[in-house]
Amino acid sequence: MQYTVVKFFGIMCLTKKINNLDKGIAKYVEIMLAEGVETYESCEGGKGHAYPEPTIRFHGSCAEGFRALSVALTFKLPVFALRRVWDIQDLQPVGPTWEMVFIKP
Numbered sequence: 458m459q460y461t462v463v464k465f466f467g468i469m470c471l472t473k474k475i476n477n478l479d480k481g482i483a484k485y486v487e488i489m490l491a492e493g494v495e496t497y498e499s500c501e502g503g504k505g506h507a508y509p510e511p512t513i514r515f516h517g518s519c520a521e522g523f524r525a526l527s528v529a530l531t532f533k534l535p536v537f538a539l540r541r542v543w544d545i546q547d548l549q550p551v552g553p554t555w556e557m558v559f560i561k562p
């Protein structure tokens with residue numbers, strides 16, 4: 458596993474280097490992982506992408522979204538929204554899970 462130092466708005470952390478992340482969301486995902494947020498899906502957003510805006514989805518209890526929001530705000534990430542999401546699989550709601558949406562730079 459490769460590690461890298463991420464410096465964002467003067468705050469530094471050691472994080473795992475993840476391959477195959479969209480470049481526009483990679484730093485955000487690496488920061489969240491370094492701080493213990495269990496991400497499972499991300500997208501930089503925009504035309505030709507799965508999401509219209511930069512988005513990270515992550516697992517966790519009802520409190521985890523607020524902890525992840527605290528991480529994002531500490532690192533001054535441009536958070537637009539924090540959402541609780543239920544996906545539909547086989548006509549059944551599955552979840553909930555967390556979704557954090559960012560303002561596109």
